[in-house]
């Protein structure tokens with residue numbers, strides 16, 4: 001990575017996985033950092049951080065390593081221990097995002113529980129589909145757990161660990177009790193919501209957001225005859241996915257298209273800012289084709305930001321705001337800014353609304 005380090009600039013130390021690194025346009029990111037008065041320095045987690053650069057900002061996606069460390073991997077534990085030590089030795093570094101906040105999203109059961117606890121959601125037509133966690137392969141017990149928690153077939157079985165390995169995105173659609181034998185604990189089963197194969201992805205950078213549509217699963221119904229369907233999220237829900245699982249059955253095609261309600265999206269964002277506190281996050285919403293209610297089915301740390309217009313500029317603006325908050329004595333990195341300047345960029349049906357001003361486009365006053 002060629003990066004002229006200027007002494008007049010502040011330093012952003014960055015660490016992301018090789019996979020993410022390959023997709024990143026480093027040249028463009030470095031240019032944007034420089035134009036905002038920052039150097040960008042790639043950190044090597046195998047060497048002492050103290051010996052590398054004086055970081056003003058620590059920008060990372062350490063989900064894979066945190067998840068491995070939390071599962072007892074010694075090398076990962078050592079790396080995360082060193083990072084945590086370094087950050088605690090330098091409390092003035094702006095961390096995007098704090099490791100404790102990131103940990104919340106590593107466990108699906110945990111973050112679904114946070115969503116479910118939100119009592120205000122119900123009256124606003126927002127919910128997270130009922131879910132339960134399996135920690136054993138005992139089918140009788142698992143059926144009872146599902147009943148107790150009101151989880152109904154079909155269900156999607158998802159690994160409890162939400163990030164960190166390819167297997168975190170290996171899903172199973174299960175139609176009946178006998179299909180439950182394919183579940184591999186620890187996993188979460190979640191009631192399936194029919195949504196006409198349209199997924200709405202919301203990407204967040206602090207108070208800014210961008211929504212895009214993606215393909216998703218067609219409508220399914222519980223059945224005693226159907227075998228489980230295995231799929232990986234990447235095969236079905238990427239912008240260019242063309243899975244047969246997304247092709248609507250003829251009788252579903254007549255359905256009226258449900259429209260996304262942006263006020264609901266803002267309510268969800270408010271809750272996430274308050275309860276999870278990440279600047280860099282994304283979440284997935286499907287619209288129930290019977291009720292129009294909005295179901296939050298997934299929350300992700302530092303997602304792809306695929307199609308987010310001027311992503312780097314917004315990222316640097318957001319970093320800048322937080323660095324300034326820190327120097328103004330706000331020691332809590334991710335406290336949401338009291339000035340609620342939501343920047344909306346909505347892309348329905350592939351069209352992009354660009355050139356919106358970050359201040360007052362929506363005129364939302366969101367008090368966290």
Ligand SMILES: Nc1ncnc2c1ncn2[C@@H]1O[C@H](COP(=O)(O)OP(=O)(O)OP(=O)(O)O)[C@@H](O)[C@H]1O
Nearest residue numbers: 129156169190191192193216217233237297298300
């Ligand atoms: N409760 C549900 N009802 C209907 N469809 C669902 C439900 N949960 C998941 N899906 C479908 O399965 C896909 C994968 O689920 P989910 O988003 O939870 O997995 P993920 O691997 O964490 O995704 P990401 O790549 O966004 O991190 C969703 O994008 C959606 O198409």
Ligand SMILES: O=P(O)(O)O[C@H]1[C@H](OP(=O)(O)O)[C@@H](OP(=O)(O)O)[C@@H](O)[C@@H](O)[C@@H]1OP(=O)(O)O
Nearest residue numbers: 019020063162163164168300302303304305306
């Ligand atoms: O970009 P990364 O390598 O971090 O991978 C992320 C992936 O982006 P990619 O599929 O385009 O690579 C994201 O997809 P979108 O929802 O944003 O489409 C989402 O699946 C995250 O959960 C993944 O993070 P992980 O769970 O693997 O940590």
Ligand SMILES: [Mg+2]
Nearest residue numbers: 233284297298
């Ligand atoms: Mg998802």
Ligand SMILES: [Mg+2]
Nearest residue numbers: 162298299300
């Ligand atoms: Mg996810």
